[in-house]
Amino acid sequence: xxxxxxxxxxxxxDLARIxxxxxxxxxLAPQLAVILDSVKxxxxxxxxxxxxxxxxxxxxNVFRADVVRPGLTAEEALAGAxxxxxxxxxxxxxxxxxx
Amino acid sequence: MSSDLTRRTAAELADALAAGETTxxxxxxxxxxxxxxxxxxxxxxxHVDAEGALAAAREADERxxxxxxxxxxxxxxxxxxxxxxxxxxxxxxxxxxxxGWVPPYDATVVARLREAGLPILGKTNMDEFAMGxxxxxxxxxxxxxxxxxxxxxxxxxxxxxxxxxxxxxxLAIGTDTGGSIRQPGAVTGTVGVKPTFGGVSRFGLVAMANxxxxxxxxxxxxxxxxxxxEVIGGYDPQDSTSIDxxxxxxxxxxxxxxxxxxxxxxxxxxxxxxxxxxxAGVRARFDEAVQLLVEAGAEVVExxxxxxxxxxxxxxxxxxxxxxxxxxxxxxxxxxxxxxPDGVENPSAxxxxxxxxxxxxxxxxxxxxxxxxxxxxxxxxxxxxxxxQKVRTLISRDFAAAFEQADVLVSxxxxxxxxxxxxxxxxxxxMYLNDIATIxxxxxxxxxxxxPSGLADEDGxxxxxxxxxxxxxxxxxxxxxxxLETLLTTRWGGPLLAQAPELKEVSA
Numbered sequence: 001x002x003x004x005x006x007x008x009x010x011x012x013x014d015l016a017r018i019x020x021x022x023x024x025x026x027x028l029a030p031q032l033a034v035i036l037d038s039v040k041x042x043x044x045x046x047x048x049x050x051x052x053x054x055x056x057x058x059x060x061n062v063f064r065a066d067v068v069r070p071g072l073t074a075e076e077a078l079a080g081a082x083x084x085x086x087x088x089x090x091x092x093x094x095x096x097x098x099x
Numbered sequence: 100m101s102s103d104l105t106r107r108t109a110a111e112l113a114d115a116l117a118a119g120e121t122t123x124x125x126x127x128x129x130x131x132x133x134x135x136x137x138x139x140x141x142x143x144x145x146h147v148d149a150e151g152a153l154a155a156a157r158e159a160d161e162r163x164x165x166x167x168x169x170x171x172x173x174x175x176x177x178x179x180x181x182x183x184x185x186x187x188x189x190x191x192x193x194x195x196x197x198x199g200w201v202p203p204y205d206a207t208v209v210a211r212l213r214e215a216g217l218p219i220l221g222k223t224n225m226d227e228f229a230m231g232x233x234x235x236x237x238x239x240x241x242x243x244x245x246x247x248x249x250x251x252x253x254x255x256x257x258x259x260x261x262x263x264x265x266x267x268x269x270l271a272i273g274t275d276t277g278g279s280i281r282q283p284g285a286v287t288g289t290v291g292v293k294p295t296f297g298g299v300s301r302f303g304l305v306a307m308a309n310x311x312x313x314x315x316x317x318x319x320x321x322x323x324x325x326x327x328x329e330v331i332g333g334y335d336p337q338d339s340t341s342i343d344x345x346x347x348x349x350x351x352x353x354x355x356x357x358x359x360x361x362x363x364x365x366x367x368x369x370x371x372x373x374x375x376x377x378x379a380g381v382r383a384r385f386d387e388a389v390q391l392l393v394e395a396g397a398e399v400v401e402x403x404x405x406x407x408x409x410x411x412x413x414x415x416x417x418x419x420x421x422x423x424x425x426x427x428x429x430x431x432x433x434x435x436x437x438x439x440p441d442g443v444e445n446p447s448a449x450x451x452x453x454x455x456x457x458x459x460x461x462x463x464x465x466x467x468x469x470x471x472x473x474x475x476x477x478x479x480x481x482x483x484x485x486x487x488q489k490v491r492t493l494i495s496r497d498f499a500a501a502f503e504q505a506d507v508l509v510s511x512x513x514x515x516x517x518x519x520x521x522x523x524x525x526x527x528x529x530m531y532l533n534d535i536a537t538i539x540x541x542x543x544x545x546x547x548x549x550x551p552s553g554l555a556d557e558d559g560x561x562x563x564x565x566x567x568x569x570x571x572x573x574x575x576x577x578x579x580x581x582x583l584e585t586l587l588t589t590r591w592g593g594p595l596l597a598q599a600p601e602l603k604e605v606s607a
Contacts, residue, residue: 009469016423016472017430018465019440019453028466031527035470038528039412042486045493052488053495055310055340057297057544057570062339076203080434091432092448 004033104129105266109323112175112269116163123156123163123174126269127218130176134220134267136604142242143252143262145181146189147221152176155218162216171350172326173216178268180259181222182229183314184303185209188219192305193227193237193255196429196436196459206303207338208272208314208331215330220268223258227461228426229279229307231255232533235524236463243520244287246560246599250517253283253533259317260287265602270327271317276307277414278513278537280315281549285512285563288551288595290580291317292324293537295570296544297342299328300335308421309340311414311541319596321550321580325353328573347574356581359589362396364579367505371407372536378515380555381562385511388552388564391586392579402504404497407539409490414538415531416474416487423471426464431455466527495543502569507579510536512549512563540567548576550584551595561595 009029013020020028074087083090104112104126115121131149138144159174179185182192184202191197205213212219226236234242234257242257244250245265252261256273260283263271273280275293284291292315299314306312316327328349335341368389373382393399430452431437440446440454460468474483501508513533523529540547545567552564564583568575588594 004473008473012469012472012476013465015476016468017427017449017452017456018460018468019457020465021457024457024462024465028462028469031466031525032469032473035415035466035527035531036473038531039415039483042409042412042416042490043482045406045409046486046489050489050492052485053491054488055544057295057340057342059340062336064336072203079203080200082431082435082437089433092446092451094448096447 004029004036105133107269108320109172109175109269109318109326110320113171113326116174123159123218124153126174127152127156127176127220130220130268136606137265137602138267139605140243140248140602141245141261141265141267142240143223143258143265143267144178144221145191145193145224145239145258148188148219151188152218152220159216159218168216170215170330172330174218175269176218176220177212177327178220178223178259178262178271179209180225180256180271180273182225182274182305183208183272184305185219185222188222190222190305191239192229193225193239194459194461194464195238196455198436200435204303207300207335209303211331217270217330223256223262223271225258226255227464228305228422229255229274229276230422230463230467232278232282232530233523234258235520236461238461241520244517245602246288247517250519250560251286253286253513253517255279256283256317260284260289260291263289263317263319264596264599269319270323272314272331273317274304274312274314275541276311277418277541278534280317281537281547281563281565282513282533284317284549286517286561288561288599289317289319290321290324290548290550291315292328292548292576293540293546294328294332294573295342295546297340298346298546298573299332300338300341302335302337306425308418309425310421311418319594321548321577321584322350322353322357324548325349325577342571344571347572349574349577352574353577353581356578357585359395359582359585361392361579361582364397364507365505366392366397366399366579367402367501367508368399369407369501369508369510370401370403371405372510376514377511378555378557380557381511381515383556384553384562385564388583388587389509392583395582395586400504402501402508404501404539406490406493406497410494410539410542411531411535413487413490413494414542415470416483417491419467419471420474420484421471423468423475426468429456429459435459463527491542494539498539498543498545507575508567510565512536512565516555516558516560516562536565545570546573546576548580550580551587553587553595554598
């Protein structure tokens with residue numbers, strides 16, 4: 001398994017939508033390499049015939065009756081919004097300038 | 100009078116209320132006074148709701164006067180880890196990204212506390228989004244261990260454990276994803292229970308890792324945990340992973356165990372969780388406790404769980420993977436922090452999101468998001484996440500085999516006593532090793548308790564004893580936990596916390 005490079009960390013931060021400064025990259029990249037090194041033994045453990053477990057207890061889909069029940073009011077839902085306009089969440093522009 | 104009330108257990112307070120010897124307002128005021136007097140040094144609380152707690156206490160007293168008591172703990176106050184939503188009170192999860200957020204709804208656990216009549220004292224400190232083993236990763240500063248204020252109280256629920264240990268609350272709620280209830284319990288000399296996964300609702304618990312997170316009781320005695328567990332546990336249709344079965348009789352199991360009789364109980368000592376890497380004093384107290392169980396009639400066997408050595412690696416792939424997905428919702432659009440990038444005119448939503456997440460998340464959260472993003476990326480998914488999910492199967496099989504030989508399994512809760520604040524802050528792998536003995540239970544979904552086993556000889560600090568039971572058999576934790584607690588407190592001549600140093604009280 002390859003070591004994780006500073007460039008890869010920068011790429012992953014980009015995928016995760018976090019602006020990391022150069023100083024943060026210098027700090028975090030070597031730490032992530034050490035963490036990955038400590039978990040790489042996992043690759044040799046389980047044979048192909050071992051099924052994966054995704055949840056601790058066996059689950060089937062859970063449904064409820066399709067009936068209306070109380071939810072948040074618009075005011076409650078918007079109460080924590082950074083910016084509100086006309087009873088809606090106000091967000092920065094979504095599209096690029098040229099679009 | 101007031102300091103006397105804060106030293107009593109929740110069960111004793113409930114009895115005193117029932118006997119008419121005191122009132123909920125007196126009890127709640129005594130705890131609020133204690134918080135005011137010592138929390139400047141301990142910093143267990145991020146938010147104290149004196150007004151709301153006293154209003155709830157007055158209502159509890161009115162109910163009792165009218166003969167309509169709601170639960171065994173009606174009127175006994177509780178503190179809640181700041182990762183559970185409470186309508187009208189701030190919920191930060193120890194993060195800057197949620198600073199000032201006031202949720203518009205109650206978590207199911209909180210709703211049940213209210214329905215049962217427990218006044219809520221406030222919100223307790225924690226590692227940011229429950230990521231850590233020391234509470235040093237809180238964006239609002241660390242919590243200090245009441246046994247030694249220069250040391251960590253464990254984490255992520257260090258605030259809840261310290262609040263209970265410092266007599267700032269008789270009861271608290273914690274959450275445990277890899278040990279965040281049990282490990283703080285161990286290093287603060289208190290009791291903490293991680294219920295069976297699905298045994299306590301996760302609705303309103305801000306998720307770190309959905310398949311691992313579990314809320315549970317943080318208290319000073321095993322019986323108090325059982326009382327609180329019965330209030331918060333049981334089926335909740337709002338959580339799709341909630342178990343649709345009645346809870347076992349937990350309080351009855353604790354009362355049965357309190358006799359100290361262990362005859363007929365088979366106890367398995369997990370070979371892989373001990374020995375090298377465990378502090379000598381932690382091992383010595385563990386061995387003595389096992390010997391006490393033998394003397395009380397338990398049949399003790401050694402069990403081997405060979406896959407447990409891979410639990411930490413599996414956990415540090417599964418947990419960051421789930422965390423990176425969960426924390427994607429903090430996008431600066433609908434709630435929480437919004438930061439505009441420097442020097443960008445008319446920034447896009449994506450640029451705002453990047454700047455906000457950089458400013459709002461701390462180092463440990465960034466590490467785990469990036470690690471999770473890596474483990475889930477194409478090309479690595481099978482090698483990391485897929486393998487970790489397989490290891491989880493192996494660990495469950497080890498538990499199943501071990502529970503063929505024993506009714507409960509035991510180990511030290513944490514490999515060491517409380518370390519000094521700052522000692523492991525920038526060494527993530529050293530920090531992660533704190534949870535080596537607690538993680539297997541989360542991966543398999545089985546319940547676990549930690550209770551104090553005594554003080555380590557090297558440093559005079561508390562060590563923890565962990566008991567694990569099969570899924571849905573949470574009552575066994577209380578039966579065996581209460582028995583061991585009786586045996587140990589008899590030997591100590593009182594609770595371990597009576598040996599903790601007195602904290603300096605600041606007059607309000």
